[in-house]
Amino acid sequence: MTEFTPEIVAFCCRHCAYAAADLAGSLRIQYPPNVKVVEVPCTGRLDIVEVLHAFERGVDGVMAAG
Amino acid sequence: MIVAEQKPLEEIKELIADAERVLIVGCGTCVTVCFAGGAKEAAILGSTLRMATRLDGHGKAIDEVTVQRQCEWEYIDPLEARLDDYDLILSLGCGIGVQTLAERFPDKPVVPGLNTVFMGLPVEQGVWEERCQACGDCILGLTAGICPIARCSKQLLNGPCGGSQDGRCEVDESIPCAWQLIYERAKALGRLDKLLEIQPPKDWSKSRDGGPRRVVREDLRLTHRVAEVAGGER
Structure with a gap:
């Protein structure tokens, strides 16, 4: 049996978490490919509807980073 | 505003059980501002039902649309063009919205997603209270602007009953008497004398006791005007 690898959508605030992810990328720091980053103008913009839509499309977890 | 609450998910699933393609119709007026049936609630319910029915093993095609007001023909008429794509309408309007859709689209089953609760106001964010029962014969002018029909559990017209304790109602302590x-407000306004007038039994024929009610304004009726113009030309 293969090990369970959760699909994660990370909603990242453009002013902090997304900028941090961007910087991590510039520094060639790796992160797992099962995490999909979505830039949001602010995590305050993140609505329950977007979270539900992510789950509806089959992700296993949602991260709000901001 | 009309205040409503969403039905439990299990009940909604039962109501749409026979349909494969469901159109959720939200309403942009009262039920939007009481967070029960607006565009956002329609989107949340749609997503929830798509996932829930898929998990139950028979996923349904569910779309959402929100109209400005479900209780007027002109706002719901544009829905007709897309109704062929659906077996059933799940209305997130109040009871009036549900019936307006059912009346306008006689070939399409319409089911309610909300329980319509009362006419009232948000007294604070997240708390709504009943203020009017549409009794058809307003007495707020006699009762210091506080309605004993909607807010007194016994609908008394001439002062409190013996169950009024420390300003609370005996039916439930959370209900202010x-x-x-009325007494406190009338006193503060210096109008206590108004309360000395004995009110006769209320004329309930203007309320639900007279059956379903109808308001007709002949001066506003288009058919009336047409007849008037035609009559004048003759």
């Missing part, structure tokens, strides 16, 4: 509120 309407007559205590």
